[in-house]
Amino acid sequence: MITDMEPVQPRTSWTFVTNHARILARISRDPEIRLRDLAESCRLTERAAQAIVTDLESAGYLTRMRHGRRNHYEVTPxxxxxxxxxxxxxxxxxxxxxxxxxPSAR
Incomplete structure (x- = not known):
């Protein structure tokens, strides 16, 4: 039996919800959200948020349509x-x- 083990430190770098899930949920709340606001609300860079939106669109979880100068997102049911x-x-x-x-549900 080993008794000289160091105490195990808790892992603090993980979360239950992925950035992909956060982005998709935020878009569900506000389909007209600007990418800048999406990134800020999920605490990501715009580049990271854009890559996630592209991932979600490519996988069929959402569609993106242009309305004038803005994007409109629709989650695929x-x-x-x-x-x-x-x-x-x-x-x-x-x-x-x-x-x-x-936050908008509170």
């Missing part, structure tokens, strides 16, 4: 989680929870 462990569930279930927890 019925899309499923990507990981096989949750692949049977629709992403909308998570979005409902995250949108309800968001």
């Amino acid at each position: 019925g899309t499923r989680f990507r990981h096989p462990a949750e692949g049977h569930r629709e992403i909308g279930d998570l979005l409902h929870l995250l949108v309800d927890l968001g």
